[in-house]
Amino acid sequence: MLENISSTKVSGGWHKQYTHQASSTHCTMRFAIFLPPGASETNKVPVMYWLSGLTCTDENFMQKAGAFKKAAELGIAIVAPDTSPRGDTVPDDESYDFGQGAGFYVNATQAPYNVHYNMYDYVVTELPALIEAHFPVTDKKAIAGHSMGGHGALMIALKNPKQFVSASAFSPIVNPINCPWGEKAFSHYLGTDKAAWRNYDSCELMKQASPEDYLPLRIDQGEADNFLVEQLKTENLFLVVNEKDYPAEINMHAGYDHSYYFISSFIDEHLEFHHRHL
Numbered sequence: 001m002l003e004n005i006s007s008t009k010v011s012g013g014w015h016k017q018y019t020h021q022a023s024s025t026h027c028t029m030r031f032a033i034f035l036p037p038g039a040s041e042t043n044k045v046p047v048m049y050w051l052s053g054l055t056c057t058d059e060n061f062m063q064k065a066g067a068f069k070k071a072a073e074l075g076i077a078i079v080a081p082d083t084s085p086r087g088d089t090v091p092d093d094e095s096y097d098f099g100q101g102a103g104f105y106v107n108a109t110q111a112p113y114n115v116h117y118n119m120y121d122y123v124v125t126e127l128p129a130l131i132e133a134h135f136p137v138t139d140k141k142a143i144a145g146h147s148m149g150g151h152g153a154l155m156i157a158l159k160n161p162k163q164f165v166s167a168s169a170f171s172p173i174v175n176p177i178n179c180p181w182g183e184k185a186f187s188h189y190l191g192t193d194k195a196a197w198r199n200y201d202s203c204e205l206m207k208q209a210s211p212e213d214y215l216p217l218r219i220d221q222g223e224a225d226n227f228l229v230e231q232l233k234t235e236n237l238f239l240v241v242n243e244k245d246y247p248a249e250i251n252m253h254a255g256y257d258h259s260y261y262f263i264s265s266f267i268d269e270h271l272e273f274h275h276r277h278l
């Protein structure tokens, strides 16, 4: 059962927030949706799913990205889920890069995380089914995200190339099995067997992709991003893209950092990229 908790008119459309009891994460989840002007049962619109990064909720992108005007113009709905299960019964951690706010979009296999931390199933299956049942949207979907959410968007698109028409990412963690954020989260959520980690790693998934499963990707990365070298490792994906001749555009930007100032500078281009495929 969906509970509407806010409705705000913006750019001629509507920004709304909802909570619902999720069966994949066994807790109350919150998401936000932007519906462009004119979206109705007789004029259904495609959806861009947005996955946010560490510490974020459904609110960061909606409040800071400045995406509504372009999404309204192009007739694209945007759905932004939370970044993890939440609540008093959900295991947490004091650090910013693990636990609540840091679900890494995987299905955890390790206790105590495996009850609630099933963000992969939530984003790939449960949320789209809910959105398509309750809102005036088509089943055409693109997926995008930032940092941990960029990892989520690329990884989910590479694993589900028929479900999404295109994927894009700002400052994504492209090779989580080889960076401190990913190693920490994956060892707790997935255990010590690194074979399980590879199933959620964009570089590894792209290496295994067949040309018939290729989908258009766009990545934007700031060169002044403090996390680029140690955590994001864009270069590792660039090597696989070239090796596989994968249709991925990787744009490096002098001077930009890891923040929403960067995202807001290029979000219109990402929406136009998805619009060409939706």
Ligand SMILES: CC(=O)Oc1ccc2c(C)cc(=O)oc2c1
Pocket (backbone or CB within 6 Å): 052, 053, 054, 055, 056, 060, 146, 147, 148, 149, 227, 258, 259, 260
């Ligand atoms: C709103 C905002 O600034 O979000 C934000 C800040 C930092 C990070 C980092 C360091 C990693 C990440 O995955 O997401 C993220 C999001």
